[in-house]
Amino acid sequence: MTFEVGSGLSIGVILATVIVVAAMLIWVERRLLSFWQERLGPNRVGPFGLLQVVADMIKIFTKEDWVPPFADKFSFVLAPAIIMTVILLSFSVIPFAPGVGVVDSNIGVLFVLAMASLGAYSVMLAGLSSDNKYALLGSLRAAAQMISYEVFMGISILGVVALSGSFNLREIVLAQEENGWYIFPQFIGFVIFLIAGVAESHRLPFDIPEAEQEICAGYHTEYSGMKFGMFFVGEYLGLVLISSLITVLFFGGWLGPSFLPGIFWFALKSFVFIAFFILLRAAIPRPRYDQLMTYGWLFLLPVSLLNLLITGVIILSTS
Amino acid sequence: MLTLIKDTLTSQVVTLWRVFSHLWVKADTVEYPDEMPYMFPRWRGRIILSRDPDGEERCVACNLCAVACPVDCIALQKTEDDEGRWYPEFFRINFSRCIMCGFCEEACPTNAIQLTPDFEMAEYERQDMVWEKEDLLIDGTGKYHDYNFYRVAGKKIGGKDKGEARNEAVPVNVRSLLP
Numbered sequence: 445m446t447f448e449v450g451s452g453l454s455i456g457v458i459l460a461t462v463i464v465v466a467a468m469l470i471w472v473e474r475r476l477l478s479f480w481q482e483r484l485g486p487n488r489v490g491p492f493g494l495l496q497v498v499a500d501m502i503k504i505f506t507k508e509d510w511v512p513p514f515a516d517k518f519s520f521v522l523a524p525a526i527i528m529t530v531i532l533l534s535f536s537v538i539p540f541a542p543g544v545g546v547v548d549s550n551i552g553v554l555f556v557l558a559m560a561s562l563g564a565y566s567v568m569l570a571g572l573s574s575d576n577k578y579a580l581l582g583s584l585r586a587a588a589q590m591i592s593y594e595v596f597m598g599i600s601i602l603g604v605v606a607l608s609g610s611f612n613l614r615e616i617v618l619a620q621e622e623n624g625w626y627i628f629p630q631f632i633g634f635v636i637f638l639i640a641g642v643a644e645s646h647r648l649p650f651d652i653p654e655a656e657q658e659i660c661a662g663y664h665t666e667y668s669g670m671k672f673g674m675f676f677v678g679e680y681l682g683l684v685l686i687s688s689l690i691t692v693l694f695f696g697g698w699l700g701p702s703f704l705p706g707i708f709w710f711a712l713k714s715f716v717f718i719a720f721f722i723l724l725r726a727a728i729p730r731p732r733y734d735q736l737m738t739y740g741w742l743f744l745l746p747v748s749l750l751n752l753l754i755t756g757v758i759i760l761s762t763s
Numbered sequence: 764m765l766t767l768i769k770d771t772l773t774s775q776v777v778t779l780w781r782v783f784s785h786l787w788v789k790a791d792t793v794e795y796p797d798e799m800p801y802m803f804p805r806w807r808g809r810i811i812l813s814r815d816p817d818g819e820e821r822c823v824a825c826n827l828c829a830v831a832c833p834v835d836c837i838a839l840q841k842t843e844d845d846e847g848r849w850y851p852e853f854f855r856i857n858f859s860r861c862i863m864c865g866f867c868e869e870a871c872p873t874n875a876i877q878l879t880p881d882f883e884m885a886e887y888e889r890q891d892m893v894w895e896k897e898d899l900l901i902d903g904t905g906k907y908h909d910y911n912f913y914r915v916a917g918k919k920i921g922g923k924d925k926g927e928a929r930n931e932a933v934p935v936n937v938r939s940l941l942p
Contacts (some may be wrong), residue, residue, distance in 0.1 A: 480785045484792040727782035728775060743767065 449545045458546060462535050466680040471496045473680075473722050480726040501673075509669035516573040523570035524667065524674035527563055531681040534559040538688050539614040541698040541706035552613040553605060556689060557598050560644050563682070564590040567646070567653055570675070571663035582662025585733045586653035589643055592740035593650075597640035599748040603633040603755040604693050617697035627694040629758075632751045634694045636744055641690065643736070645682035648725040652733045687717035802880035804906070807865045809881040810856055812896065813874065813905035820900065821875035821912060824851040828867035828876050836860035837867060846921025848913065851896060858884055859892035873912040877905040 448454060471486060471493060478485030486493040511517055537552035539545045549555055564586060571583020604626050605611060608619035620626055627634050643650040654662035664675045691697055691713040698706030731739070793800045802808070815821050824841035842852040867876045886892050904910070919925050926933035 479790070480782050482785055482788050482791050484790045484794070723779060723783055727778045743764075 448543050449548055454544060455546050458535065458540065458544070459532065462532070462681065462684060463677070466677050466684055467497050467501065469680040469683065469718065470500060470676070472718070473725075476719060476722045477726050480723065504670060504673040504676075507669040509671065512574070512576075512666050514575045515666060516575070519569045519573040520666075521671070523566050523573060524671045524678065526569065527566035527678035528674050528681070530559040530562045530566070531678055531685055534685050535681075535688075537613055538685075538692060539617055539697060540688075540710055544707060545614065548612060548614050551611050553601060553611045553616075556613075556685075557594075560597070561590070561594060563644075564594075566678075567663050570667070571653075574663070574666040576666050578659045578661075579663050579665045581659045582653045582655075582665070585655075585659075586646075586663060588733050588737060589650065589652050592737040593640045593643040596636055596740060596744045596748040597644065599745070599752055600633045600636035600640060601693055602752050603630045606752070606755055606759055613692050613697075617692055617699065620696040621699055625694060625696045625699075630694060630751075630755070632747060633755075634690070636748045636751070637693070638690065639744065641686035642721065642724060645686050645721075646679060647683060647721055649728040649730045650736060652730065652736060655730060683718060683721055684714065687714040687721070690714075690717050802882070804880060806880040806882070807863045807868075807878040809858075809879050809884055810861065810867065810894075810899065811877055811879055811901045811905065812854065812899040813877055813901060813903065813907075815911040815913075816904055816909060817911060818902075819848070820850050821873045821910075822851050822854065823849040823873055823875070823912065824854075825849075825872060827870040827872065831866040831870035833864060833866060834860045834862055847918070848920050854896040854899060855893060856899060857893050859889055874905070874907045874910050879905075 474496070475485040475487075475493065486496040489495040489499050511520055534556050536546035537549045537555050539548070567586040568583045571579040571581075571586065574580070604616060607623070607626060607629060608616045610616060610619065616626075639650075642648075646653055654664065659665075664672055667675060688710075691710060695713050697713075698710040700706070700709030700712075813821050822839075824839055826839065826841070829835070829837040829839060836857040837855070838857075839854040840852040841849055843849055863878065865878050868878050871877075884892070913920055913923065913928075915929050915931075917925065917928055917931060
């Protein structure tokens with residue numbers, strides 16, 4: 445069995461790596477947050493607390509897996525499965541390095557956006573099926589948040605698609621090899637996609653659907669045990685996904701000086717953005733969800749449309 | 764619009780940088796089991812019963828501590844020895860109830876009951892949290908070295924009659940008219 449795009453070995457390795465990285469982020473996030481808050485964070489289990497993840501996993505696997513009697517059982521169980529599935533499916537179109545990936549899809553960008561939209565169903569189903577007022581508020585907020593960020597998220601990366609002339613993520617990276625990273629011509633698109641990515645992965649400052657301080661964990665209030673663990677890891681998977689997408693779309697994916705293999709550059713760039721997302725959590729307070737909607741519709745949407753217009757004018761005038 | 768962009772840059776980015784720059788600030792954490800924190804002498808921790816400088820029990824079983832205790836964790840019974848000194852027959856503190864408020868120390872007229880900086884009192888059995896007088900009594904004077912209640916109080920005990928206490932005048936017979 446060879447290690448190439450789409451081979452069974454490749455799929456297995458990518459699946460395992462992505463899930464392990466997402467689980468390790470539990471430790472990375474707690475550690476980084478505590479450094480930024482002048483604490484030490486988990487450093488007891490194993491060297492530097494690296495085995496904290498194992499301890500957390502043992503805890504979460506052995507917890508009682510409880511379904512509230514008033515919940516709608518089918519959709520209650522289905523909801524955490526949806527978020528894991530759609531985000532892992534999104535990883536299939538990400539080009540990690542030359543020859544590393546699951547599929548080279550001609551509609552890669554569209555596929556990721558479609559999966560991101562489906563992920564919102566997970567949150568809404570979880571909130572609705574829980575039959576809990578906080579969970580319902582959380583899913584209402586998730587719906588309000590989704591209709592405000594999905595629009596400019598799609599439009600913000602259209603500039604990159606227009607410049608590279610392809611929806612295929614691997615070809616977008618190859619186009620950056622010739623033209624330079626798209627962060628320079630598409631800086632506004634990058635900033636808007638970053639903001640949309642924070643909202644997409646339900647991270648602070650846009651973790652409005654699960655705001656602990658206001659609506660006590662929102663849509664996953666009623667979840668416990670492994671089903672909660674799937675939401676938890678799903679959130680980190682979303683974080684990894686958005687960081688990989690930013691790397692691929694704006695920072696040249698695996699491209700970098702050739703003394704290190706491409707996969708290393710990809711991992712390094714992605715990690716910088718993961719750390720940035722954690723820094724956002726440490727620093728920025730949460731807005732109200734109507735503020736996010738106003739900000740999205742009245743400011744970011746016009747700016748992203750303007751960005752697309754100017755990009756189109758420049759492409760047409762230079763070709 | 765322009766002010767919004769300017770505010771975003773000056774507020775959000777500066778916030779991000781300030782939080783990030785905490786990366787090279789030393790952590791405040793004291794890693795407790797490896798490294799003992801300094802406990803201040805007046806820290807309110809484990810309760811002890813002290814002795815006076817002569818080595819006798821200070822406690823006179825007045826029950827003021829038990830009355831002051833907001834969670835009723837102190838139980839004691841007064842008794843008396845041959846010399847007329849009062850002392851507790853038993854003195855029991857249930858540390859599973861104690862909230863370390865220090866009211867007992869405030870209430871104690873003889874400085875007998877005192878709180879110490881020790882806080883490592885975890886037990887596996889709940890019954891082990893109940894401390895008897897033998898467990899509570901220490902050999903020293905605690906925080907107050909010179910104080911001896913019977914030396915300053917007017918109470919008559921064996922070996923010390925009325926008027927023999929420190930700063931105490933011999934009693935006056937108020938029914939006599941003689942100068």
